[in-house]
Amino acid sequence: MASAADFIKQLSALPGVSGYLLTHNNGRVLTHNLPDPGRYIPWLQQMINGSMYLTTGLNNEELVGVSLHQDEDHVIHLFPVRQYHLMVLQMAGITNDHLFQQIAALIQDTVEQG
Amino acid sequence: MEQKLDKLKEISGVFGACVYDSGQRLLINQLPPFFPVESLASLGALLTNITTRVAEKIPKGREMILYYDEVILIIRMVGGMTVLVVGEPHMNVRMVCYSLGLLSKAAVTPPPVAAANVQAAEPASADPAPSEIAPEPTAGVSADIAYVEPFVPELKALLAKAVGPMADIIFDDAVERWQRQGDNSFERFLEFLAIEIGNDDQYERYCTLIATLRTAIEEREGDHG
Numbered sequence: 001m002a003s004a005a006d007f008i009k010q011l012s013a014l015p016g017v018s019g020y021l022l023t024h025n026n027g028r029v030l031t032h033n034l035p036d037p038g039r040y041i042p043w044l045q046q047m048i049n050g051s052m053y054l055t056t057g058l059n060n061e062e063l064v065g066v067s068l069h070q071d072e073d074h075v076i077h078l079f080p081v082r083q084y085h086l087m088v089l090q091m092a093g094i095t096n097d098h099l100f101q102q103i104a105a106l107i108q109d110t111v112e113q114g
Numbered sequence: 115m116e117q118k119l120d121k122l123k124e125i126s127g128v129f130g131a132c133v134y135d136s137g138q139r140l141l142i143n144q145l146p147p148f149f150p151v152e153s154l155a156s157l158g159a160l161l162t163n164i165t166t167r168v169a170e171k172i173p174k175g176r177e178m179i180l181y182y183d184e185v186i187l188i189i190r191m192v193g194g195m196t197v198l199v200v201g202e203p204h205m206n207v208r209m210v211c212y213s214l215g216l217l218s219k220a221a222v223t224p225p226p227v228a229a230a231n232v233q234a235a236e237p238a239s240a241d242p243a244p245s246e247i248a249p250e251p252t253a254g255v256s257a258d259i260a261y262v263e264p265f266v267p268e269l270k271a272l273l274a275k276a277v278g279p280m281a282d283i284i285f286d287d288a289v290e291r292w293q294r295q296g297d298n299s300f301e302r303f304l305e306f307l308a309i310e311i312g313n314d315d316q317y318e319r320y321c322t323l324i325a326t327l328r329t330a331i332e333e334r335e336g337d338h339g
Binding site: 051053057058066069 | 161164167172
C-alpha cells in the first residue's frame with residue numbers, strides 16, 4: 001500500500017477537492033486538513049458502517065463509497081479504504097462531475113493495488 | 115407519484131424505485147420482482163437511520179448516492195417520504211438526481227385549483243404543508259387554454275428532443291402552474307416551462323425547435339382572444 005502522504009498528495013491534486021479526513025476505522029486520525037476533524041469522526045464511522053449494512057438484505061453488495069449532495073452544490077464523498085475511512089469535501093464552484101469516480105480509481109490504483 | 119416514478123425507469127440503467135413513508139413503511143414498490151419485498155420492507159428502518167445521520171451534518175442535503183460494486187442506490191427525501199432509486203453501476207445518475215429534484219419540487223407545489231376557477235383573478239390557495247404530495251397532473255388542458263390542446267403532442271415530442279425523457283413531467287408541471295393563474299397566453303406558458311426546465315441552453319433549444327409551431331399557436335390564441 002502506498003504511504004498515506006503519497007495518497008493524500010494525489011488526492012489533493014484532483015480538481016474540486018477542498019478538504020479531506022483519513023481515519024482508522026477505530027476513529028484514530030491519520031491525516032486531515034480540516035479545522036475541526038473531531039466533529040466528523042463518529043459521524044464518518046456511522047455513515048460508512050450504516051451504508052455497508054444497507055444492502056445486507058438485498059445482495060450484500062460491497063460498498064465503494066457514498067456521495068452526499070447539498071443544495072449549494074457542495075458534495076461530501078465517503079469511502080471505506082481497507083481498515084480506514086476517507087472523507088473528501090468537494091467545493092462548490094469547481095465543476096467536476098467525476099470526482100467520486102476519480103477518487104475511487106485513485107484508491108484502487110494506489111491503495112488496493114499499490 | 116407512481117406515474118412519475120414509473121418514468122424514472124426510462125432513464126438509462128435504472129432498475130426501478132420505491133417509496134417509504136415517514137413511518138418507514140413501504141408505500142410504493144416499482145422495483146423488479148428479483149428484489150424481495152421482505153428485504154425492501156426491512157430497508158425502511160435502515161434508510162431512516164442513515165438519512166437521519168445525514169441530516170445531522172447536512173441540513174440542506176439533497177441526494178445521497180451509494181455506490182456498491184454491482185448496484186447504485188439514490189436516496190432523496192420528497193415531501194416527508196423517502197424515495198429510493200436502484201440502478202446499475204452505469205446508471206445515468208445525473209438524470210435521476212435531476213428528476214428527483216423535479217419530483218421534490220412538485221411535492222411542495224400547491225395543488226391546481228378546479229378548472230372552473232381557472233379564469234378567476236383570485237390568487238391560488240395557500241401552499242399545502244411541505245409533507246403533502248400534489249395530485250397527478252391533469253391529462254389534458256382546461257377550457258381556457260384549450261387553444262393549445264391540438265398542439266400538445268407535438269410540443270411534448272419537441273420538448274423530449276430538448277430535455278430528454280423527463281419531458282412529459284416537465285411539460286405537465288408547467289401546464290399545472292399555467293392553469294393556476296389568470297394569464298392564459300402561450301408566452302406565459304413558456305415562462306413557466308423555462309422555470310420547470312431550469313436550464314437556459316435546453317430552453318433556448320426548445321424555443322428554436324418550436325419556432326414555427328409557436329407562430330401557429332399564437333395565431334390560434336389571437337383568434338380565441
